[in-house]
Amino acid sequence: MQALRVERLSDDLSGVTLADVTAPVRASGEVLVKVRAASLNFPDLLMTRGEYQFKPEAPFTSGLEFAGEVLEADHESGFAPGDRVMGGNKTGAFAELASVPADKLSPVPHGMDFPAAAAMGAAYSTAFTGLVELGRMQEGDWVLVHGASGGVGLAACDLARALGARVIATTGSPEKRERIAALARPEAVILSEGRFREAVADLTGGRLADIVFDPVGGDVFDESTRCVAFGGKLMVVGFTSGRIADISTNIPLIKGFSIVGLRAGEYARRFPERGAAINQAIRRLAEAGAITPAIDRLLPLTQWREGFEAMARRDLVGKVVFQPG
Ligand SMILES: NC(=O)c1ccc[n+]([C@@H]2O[C@H](COP(=O)([O-])OP(=O)(O)OC[C@H]3O[C@@H](n4cnc5c(N)ncnc54)[C@H](OP(=O)(O)O)[C@@H]3O)[C@@H](O)[C@H]2O)c1
Known part of the structure; x- marks a missing residue:
């Protein structure tokens, strides 16, 4: 599958490349998701430079958050194939498939499309x-x-x-x-x-x-x-x-x-019930039409550089959303 890889840390994105990599294999407790949309966050840019507080070792697949369809899940996870979910696990979202622990996912609000859900997640919970x-x-x-x-x-x-x-x-x-x-x-x-x-x-x-x-x-x-x-x-x-x-x-x-x-x-990790309550409150507001995430540009993942460079140039009003595949 295609994935955006940070092969080495760099100040100018020269260490970042779209590559064919082996698809993730779902571990027990994880949910395998077909990523339909993934949004860019400032920490994604910082992580390509090694400047974010969380410093994964290169090489790694970039991307904090996505929205997509469940392909495989444990029965006890509460998710089933075909469910529309959003979430992420710090890295791995800019790829065709992602496998993340079930507690990192929540349902996409009714009536919301995948790009809007990917754009809403981290920004609105923050x-x-x-x-x-x-x-x-x-x-x-x-x-x-x-x-x-x-x-x-x-x-x-x-x-x-x-x-x-x-x-x-x-x-x-x-x-x-x-x-x-x-x-x-x-x-x-x-x-x-x-x-x-x-x-x-x-x-x-x-x-x-x-x-x-x-x-x-x-x-x-x-x-x-x-x-x-x-x-x-x-x-x-x-x-x-x-x-x-x-x-x-x-x-x-x-x-x-x-x-x-x-x-x-970190607040949601330390206080998972509060994190879930926050996600639920945001979902209710979205379903009521009270909040609407703003997308500056929707790009195929092949045009990842345009999105990263626009963020680095401070040339955005709203989110960049990538669509893999
Ligand atoms: N504390 C948390 O829990 C938490 C969670 C998520 C993100 N964050 C942080 O929140 C910040 C914003 O993240 P984001 O994803 O919203 O980023 P973003 O979409 O790139 O927005 C950042 C905004 O900061 C402003 N800015 C001012 N000086 C800048 C500079 N020198 N370079 C670039 N932008 C500059 C720009 O707005 P104007 O051009 O309008 O001034 C820019 O649009 C990041 O520092 C991120 O790490 C914190």
Whole structure:
């Protein structure tokens, strides 16, 4: 079968290649899935460089998450051939077949196609775990979402709006503002360059943000410490800017806010019942038509390079989804 292999770590994708490899053999407890769609996440790009916190040894098959049809499963797994499932196991999604433990899979929401399901998974569970589970977001809260054109950022905007929060989206790319506004329908889209606190203060009538959701870090994080309301939360989601910010601990004390670290995948592994409840809540919202994952481009897996390069160039509004075969 065809699979996208990271043969060796590289900064420029030169170690990545689409190759014919032996199909996975399902082990007991695993489910064998015919992958119909698989979405690209920032960690996939980082893993080609060895820059992600999880560092699989090369060679490995790339791809955090997929959606597809069950081919084989143990009877006790609760899955049967033909079931439509979504999930993933950190690597192995960018291939025609994937075999993963049954607890890494959940049913595709009714009425949702495979590309949308592949695009929804990790982005929405990250957004939900951050905003709802840890952030205790309430209706009417002001939520400031950085990197709003990204998979996780757009999901956070979409979810927060669906749950009745007031969203201010930020982007570092002025040309993306209109597309973010059309897809995420926030109260406003502002630029995250330089000093954006005044814009946040104006939009919120001086209140500032109850939750800041920050996948970008660096200078954006630094300015965000000036944008959190008293009693609010500044959520550390990622570092797409490439810089992990430092903060003096007197700042959250004086301003009365909390810094919350988010690790959505690890949270679901440590608290499997909560992880399942989060997936179920997202599925209900999707089935009710309240949330819609945004896909920037749908590509055959043979065009994997276009997707990876667009992500590295920061040239996306929404997810890249690959279709193998
Ligand atoms: N904490 C968790 O549990 C968790 C789970 C999943 C993902 N993550 C993290 O969340 C982050 C976003 O992941 P994603 O899959 O949504 O990525 P993505 O689709 O590539 O989006 C990242 C966004 O970050 C912004 N950005 C700002 N500076 C950037 C730079 N120098 N290079 C590239 N992008 C830059 C861009 O938005 P603008 O152009 O609009 O500014 C970009 O669209 C990653 O750091 C990832 O590791 C965390």
